[in-house]
Amino acid sequence: MTAWTTTDRIAVAGATLDGDLVLPEHAYGLVLFAHGSGSSRHSPRNRAVAEALNHSGLATLLVDLLTPEEEKSDARTGDLRFDIGLLADRLIGVIDWLGEQPQTAVLPIGLFGASTGAAAALVAAADRRSVIRAVVSRGGRPDLAGPALIEVAAPTLFIVGERDAQVRDLNEQARNTMLVTAELRIIPAATHLFEEPGALTRVAEEAGQWFTDHLASPGARR
Numbered sequence: 444m445t446a447w448t449t450t451d452r453i454a455v456a457g458a459t460l461d462g463d464l465v466l467p468e469h470a471y472g473l474v475l476f477a478h479g480s481g482s483s484r485h486s487p488r489n490r491a492v493a494e495a496l497n498h499s500g501l502a503t504l505l506v507d508l509l510t511p512e513e514e515k516s517d518a519r520t521g522d523l524r525f526d527i528g529l530l531a532d533r534l535i536g537v538i539d540w541l542g543e544q545p546q547t548a549v550l551p552i553g554l555f556g557a558s559t560g561a562a563a564a565l566v567a568a569a570d571r572r573s574v575i576r577a578v579v580s581r582g583g584r585p586d587l588a589g590p591a592l593i594e595v596a597a598p599t600l601f602i603v604g605e606r607d608a609q610v611r612d613l614n615e616q617a618r619n620t621m622l623v624t625a626e627l628r629i630i631p632a633a634t635h636l637f638e639e640p641g642a643l644t645r646v647a648e649e650a651g652q653w654f655t656d657h658l659a660s661p662g663a664r665r
Contacts, residue, residue, distance in 0.1 A: 453506065455536025458513075462506035462537070465497050466546055472576070472658030473502040473541065473550040474650075477534055477567075479524060479560030479584075488636065488643055489557060492581070495647035501654055502550060504541065508533045508563070527587050530563035531570070538571050551658045553577035553597075555650060562587035569594035577657035579650045582610055582635050585617035592617060598624040600653040602646055604633030 453460045463484055466473075474496055476489050484505035493503040507514070508530045513523055523529065534554075541547045552575055556564030561583025568575040569591040578599040585592060585601065599621060601614040611629065618625045628649050633642040 453540050456532045464504045466502045470502040474553045474555050476505045477556040477560035477564040479558035492647045499651050527562045531566035534563050534567040551576045553654045555579045557581045566591040568597050572596040586613045601627045605629050605631050607635040
């Protein structure tokens with residue numbers, strides 16, 4: 444795979460965020476990752492999924508939605524990871540930034556959110572209805588998206604572990620609430636972090652197919 448990789452400093456919503464952009468040659472779409480629950484762009488799980496998406500021809504941007512100083516504060520208090528409004532505002536800023544960059548401006552965008560990051564992704568998708576073409580939630584908390592859930596226009600895939608009962612129920616409720624195409628995929632024997640053998644591979648396969656279906660069509664390009 445031939446790809447261009449860069450680490451960017453992205454000024455959004457009063458903060459400067461660090462992001463890692465991987466742009467395969469002839470990419471047909473871009474997936475922006477929203478981390479949650481104390482994670483960062485260095486999350487090995489999200490990086491594994493991003494690498495699989497890169498090999499399928501998708502560009503990826505993994506970005507820290509908190510500054511280093513905020514991450515230190517959040518490690519002590521755990522407060523900012525649940526500030527969905529803050530996370531979503533910054534994600535929206537990153538979406539707008541992608542639209543201003545020559546190398547990404549024409550690429551259709553999908554969002555991949557994990558844990559509380561999934562709620563931020565759904566709020567951002569509701570706010571940027573004309574831009575976001577697909578959403579995937581991995582072990583997400585869509586209930587934290589509030590009323591924005593019914594405003595999402597992008598087809599949405601919820602992926603949860605079979606043994607993550609509470610989160611599975613929340614995702615099923617969210618799927619049934621949404622007014623657009625929304626599907627729930629349950630990974631057998633998997634827990635919340637998908638650490639079981641083969642579980643994360645299944646996540647990457649499901650996400651990759653969803654993004655391919657919704658980003659690869661000619662009408663998806665901006």
